[in-house]
Amino acid sequence: MKKVIVLLVIVTLIVVGVIVSLRDERSNDLTAPKSWFENPTTEAPSDIIPFTDKNVSDTAFHFWSWQKFLSLTRTNLNRAPFENLVQVDNYGNELESTIILNDTTQAGSGAVLYDKTNHPIYYTIHFNKQMYDFQQKYQPIFANIIDSLKSEKNPDILIQKELNKLGLDTINFPVGSFILKTSWILASSLPSTEGYYITDGKKSDNTTETVKIALIGMHIIGRVYNHPEFIWATYEHEGLAPNYSWREKGYPRLNEVISDKNFVFYQANTNFNNCIMMNGSSSFNSVFNIYPHGTVRSFVGDEYPNEMDKKNYVNVVSLGESVKKYLHKEKSVWENYFYKGSVWLNAADSDFGPSNPNIGSLTNKSLKGNRAISNITMETYTQLFSNGIYTGGSMNCFGCHNTVDFNNPIINGDSLSYNLCISHAFRNGVQQRVSKQ
Numbered sequence: 001m002k003k004v005i006v007l008l009v010i011v012t013l014i015v016v017g018v019i020v021s022l023r024d025e026r027s028n029d030l031t032a033p034k035s036w037f038e039n040p041t042t043e044a045p046s047d048i049i050p051f052t053d054k055n056v057s058d059t060a061f062h063f064w065s066w067q068k069f070l071s072l073t074r075t076n077l078n079r080a081p082f083e084n085l086v087q088v089d090n091y092g093n094e095l096e097s098t099i100i101l102n103d104t105t106q107a108g109s110g111a112v113l114y115d116k117t118n119h120p121i122y123y124t125i126h127f128n129k130q131m132y133d134f135q136q137k138y139q140p141i142f143a144n145i146i147d148s149l150k151s152e153k154n155p156d157i158l159i160q161k162e163l164n165k166l167g168l169d170t171i172n173f174p175v176g177s178f179i180l181k182t183s184w185i186l187a188s189s190l191p192s193t194e195g196y197y198i199t200d201g202k203k204s205d206n207t208t209e210t211v212k213i214a215l216i217g218m219h220i221i222g223r224v225y226n227h228p229e230f231i232w233a234t235y236e237h238e239g240l241a242p243n244y245s246w247r248e249k250g251y252p253r254l255n256e257v258i259s260d261k262n263f264v265f266y267q268a269n270t271n272f273n274n275c276i277m278m279n280g281s282s283s284f285n286s287v288f289n290i291y292p293h294g295t296v297r298s299f300v301g302d303e304y305p306n307e308m309d310k311k312n313y314v315n316v317v318s319l320g321e322s323v324k325k326y327l328h329k330e331k332s333v334w335e336n337y338f339y340k341g342s343v344w345l346n347a348a349d350s351d352f353g354p355s356n357p358n359i360g361s362l363t364n365k366s367l368k369g370n371r372a373i374s375n376i377t378m379e380t381y382t383q384l385f386s387n388g389i390y391t392g393g394s395m396n397c398f399g400c401h402n403t404v405d406f407n408n409p410i411i412n413g414d415s416l417s418y419n420l421c422i423s424h425a426f427r428n429g430v431q432q433r434v435s436k437q
Helices: 002-022 059-073 129-149 155-165 307-330 424-433
Strands: 086-088 122-127 178-186 198-202 211-224 227-237 337-345 367-369
Touching: 059 211, 059 227, 059 307, 059 337, 059 367, 086 129, 122 129, 129 155, 129 424, 307 337, 307 367
Parallel strands: none
Antiparallel strands: 086 122, 122 178, 178 211, 198 211, 211 227, 227 337, 337 367
């Protein structure tokens, strides 16, 4: 009996501790748990607890995101833990362990971001083993189905029916799998490398020559319980670009200067109209963050932000400040990287499933978190709504990552629909494997 009582007390203390540490979305003073920083490394967060509750507090997602970032970066070794993940190309094929700098185009826009020395920014992708093994297993299955039916009459319809019959349209990535996308600048392009995570990179996978590179951005896309759409979290190095001030409602004044300070991707005193934000170029151009911390706004008026967005902004900022204090005490390089936010769907009313290209729409009531989230190093030119005009409002990760596969099959130009195509690497890999005969 005593053992039972002791066990109940321990469980109660744990539950209370979780509740206290997470607080709720009404709080404006979120505090990071001290346990994250008691050792040189941080334990990875649970992908199940507390997500078994479909109405879990929004703060659970922000805590998961920060703890995941810390678990992938903090170490007493020279090499951050995330570099030990499986590095892959855009098709999910494994590369060697050294960072390979062979991708310079941004997803969606296909544009290139240049630094002030006119060198491009580079992008890499890492999978954890669970994600890598799963994609390696299912990509050939999808490709074989396409190959077997592509010569038939109306192949797109037949292929979709086969996927549906086998349950492949609704199969999801396993809980615990995650993807990491990182952005890098040549260390030689920075005035100073102090405060950056520096490592070695190779400009191709068939050379032994390495260059020093600095991490400037990171996406963490993690599959947790009840959330097949993943949590989409992003981080940036401080001082990359200024934020739009939103001092006035309505369409911005084109001659307005965004900032009088220099940033890595912004030249001081450049006005709004001279920041090339919708199409890339072959050299450096000043850019800026349109939606600070992914808070939705409209250039037509100010009707987009609601109470949820305002509370979310306060939570993200306050939790980030709490983490920074701990990292500053450690004199850690990671104190210079900040959490910009994350986006996900509320599990209780989510309509996630095949053939839904609009899960990222601002009219989707289950869309939660930083609903206009983007990373200045990776979504520089897609911060705006997909129609490409400022008056269209904002978009987020789900604007491109959804459950309609526009790549496959490539027979009649129709689109397949299945949950796994939320990963572009998965659908790219399927397309690569499909026989071109």
